[in-house]
Amino acid sequence: MIRKHESANMLVRLPPPLKAWLVQEAGKNCASHNSEIVRCVRERMERELAKVALERAKERAVAAAAAAE
Template identity: 50%
Template sequence: MDSKIEFERQLVRLPRDAKDFIKREAERNCGSQNSEIVRSIRARMDGEKRDRAAG
C-alpha cells in the first residue's frame, strides 16, 4: 500500500490581518505559515464532520 500524501498547489489571497495572524501562529508554534493554514482547514473539516454526525 502506498501511503504517500499528494499535495496540490493553491495560491491564496488573504486580508492583511489574516496573514499577520497566520504568521504569528506559525512563529508561536515553530512551524511554517503553510502548516498553520492546513491546521486551520483541518480543524474546520473536523468541526463540520462532528456537526454532521451530531445533526
C-alpha cells in the same frame, strides 16, 4: 510511482491583518505558514464533520424513540 502524500498547489490571497495573524500563530507553533493554514482548515473540517454526525445521531434517536412508542 505512488507518492506517500500527494498535495495540490493553491494560491491564497489573504488580507494583511489575516496574514499577520497567520505569521504570528505559525511562529508560536514553530510551524510553517503552509502547515498553519492546513491545521486551521483541518480543524474546521473536523468540526463540520462532527456537527453532521451529531445531527444524524439525534435524528436516529428521535426515530428510535418514535418507533418505541
